[in-house]
Amino acid sequence: MNWFRPLQKSILLLLIGWLVTASSLLAQQPTTVPDTIRQSLPQLEQQFVERNFQLLAQRYQLDIADAAITQAGLRPNPNLWFQGNLYNPNTKRVLPFGRPSQADMNAGVYNSGYYAVQLQQVILLAGKRSKLVALAESNKSLTRLAFRDIMRTLHYQLYTTYANLYYDIQALRLFDEELGRQQRLVESYRIALRSGGVAPYEITRLEVAIRDLQANSANYRTQIADDQATLRVLLRQPAGTFILPTELPPLKTTLPALATALDSAQTNRPDIGLSQEQINNAQRNVALEKSRRTPDLTTGVLFEKYGNAYNNFTGFQLAMDLPVRNRNQGAIRSAETTLKSVTGGLENQQVVVQSDVLNAYDKLNTYYEQYNDRPEGYVDRIQNISVEATKAYNARTIGLLDYLDKIRTYQQAQLNNINLMNNLFNTQQLVNFTTNTRFF
Template identity: 70%
Template sequence: MTFSIGSGPRSWLFSNLFWLIGLAAQAQPRTVDVPTTPTATDTIRLNLPQLEAQVLARNYQLLAQKYQIDIAGANITQAGLRPNPNLWFQTNLYNPNTGKVLPLATPSQAELNAQTFNSGYVALQLQQVILLAGKRSKLIALAESNRSLAQIAFRDVLRSIRYQLYSTYADLYFDLQALNLFQAELARQQRLVESTRIALQTGGAAQYEVTRLDVANRDLQANISNYRAQIADEQATLRVLLRQSAGTFILPTELPVTTKPMPVLASALDSALTNRPDLALTQEQITNAQRSLTLEKARRTPDLTLGVLYERYGNAFTNFTGLQAAMDLPVRNRNQGGIRAAELASKTAEAGVENQQAVVQSDVLNAYDKLNAYYAQLNDRPAGYLDRIQTISTEATKAYNGRVIGLLDYLDKIRTYQQAQLNHINLLNNLFQSQQQLDYVTNTRFF
């Protein structure tokens, strides 16, 4: 709707007064390149490489997983240790014939002649368990496989944390840009509302124009609140990754969006099948299950216990030295249950590899298609597109102040400008996120 101005001196004065106030509002500073930072106790400005270095040094999950590797290494050492020998000692605590406690004295000659040993009895036994069927080497091999699993799990945690860090950093960076856009738009429209209120008092504007502009400002305030809430969530995620204090605001400084050519799909698939730690984890689980099965089969063979016994005054002759050998007879228990369980675990691990390979290929195809779509969207924009949308807001405000266009036409142009700017921000974010997703699903730095 167009608001017409009469041809009299008073109408000319109102129209030009309204136009001058609008120009004064437009002359005030607009947006800045650095996004507005919400209130925080302490602001830390970090680029992505700096933030990544701090996460690698301080993240709790990474530190905990490193300890798991150290624990697995200690288990290898333990698996290589041989069983300790067993020393057994026995003597007479109390002799009821003599009433003596611990009668360790050498018997008299008369007692020896009478073969009555009321004192001096001692028995010593030294035993050693000998592991048969190569159990010790198989225990070491299984422990080494467990350490490999811990190392691969560390790589997978590192991959996930890096992706979460890059994704959150980019969301924060672009959300701050969107917040800055809406804050600048709100400041501009608040100035326009004030100039319209002045024109309303002098008869140069209608009441509904002030009301409608107020409603538009409420929409901007709602968008600002939504972005502030998203930024708060992203700050919380980064603080956890960094183990940072609650009062710290992490301000991203830069995020160059690269438009490097996409890798060939076959290369991306090969990289994923070669480098994905979760796939390597399932493959190592097969090795682990096979080594566990080998160990369980070896446990069918009982271990051998060898020993030496020395006994004084308590056996066939005064100083008796005997050789001992002991072994369980594998009559009933031949570790049938343990072997069966290990066989089933091995089959489960083998099936898991095929499933994980299908998951990896699906992940790569999904990420590749998304990235290709955003590249196509970026490349389809005409030359000079960004430069042209920059002038929409200023020209629309000037045209509205000059009463060249009506309020609804003005608001439509402003919404077009805001949506175009927001679409540009979202496109850059989506492009960066898709690049990082492809790097994540292939575990390769393509971008």
């Protein structure tokens, strides 16, 4: 019977190998996730434009800026003033507005009938109204540029989050498949342990590998949860939905000329436009404050019944503050200082934009080099590592430790490839973001 035990052990190990292989094939069958919404990137982008709260709020700011332009163009309202006699102590009468008697008029006594009406209009001088309109139009331009900058930032966040989710799911599938494989292998070895077919340390070694896989899987699940949370906020999706990315645009492996990218950034970046418009806004504000040195003119017409040099007095009025002490000096100095400040801000922003573009180019070139240096057929050969290792282990030509080492190599190679593709896509989007031009 001594020959029977080695044969029994070989048959048991072959059975374990067959069970692991069959279970792996079954584990590769696709599973469905409840409340899953399959969305392409163009579909999400359309929802983003229609639903994003920050964009909607900024559009309201544009409407507010339009209303401010309308308000700035309105002229001051005229002022109507009326004065009458409330109580005449001579006649003991309240509101004596009746026509005086002929006897009183002949005697030059007017105990009733008196009232005065005055109509005044403020006229803005030194072009204040046109300067107010110009400043309001500049404020609208600032609001529009702020909207474009928010759109640029959120668009970049949408694209990179979508890509992160796409590749995080791929990495999770990789670790979940390997976790299922190792768990089934452990269960099979535990069965074999009862008959003495395997050593106890082999099970312990497999359990350690399972803990590593579980930790990696948990990390990617938390990253996916973060990605989903970000997309729910960007798209205002209900809490119970899971957005499943379908595909990414084809990878482009050519860079636009650096000079073209730098020119595009200087021309198209809304933050550059904001800095330029802030200078224009400050200049218009200086002009407005200087115009306020000139006081406004108040004109009016007065009609007075029975209370002036003669009975029906009609006069005109002109009024203006005398600019003796207050010539708006403080406001002018403040506006001029603001102009100096924003002028320096433009130069700084141009340097920041140039640095952003160069940084994005350096990163993308690094990933392009890594991508292009891969040997031909590299990705296919990665897949063969797992296949060949499983075949060799099932045939008992390699041991457990050698098998786990090959599987670990396969996992790391796959993960490196996933990370490289994710970094490539996100860095391409970074170039688009820093130039505000869709090169990719």
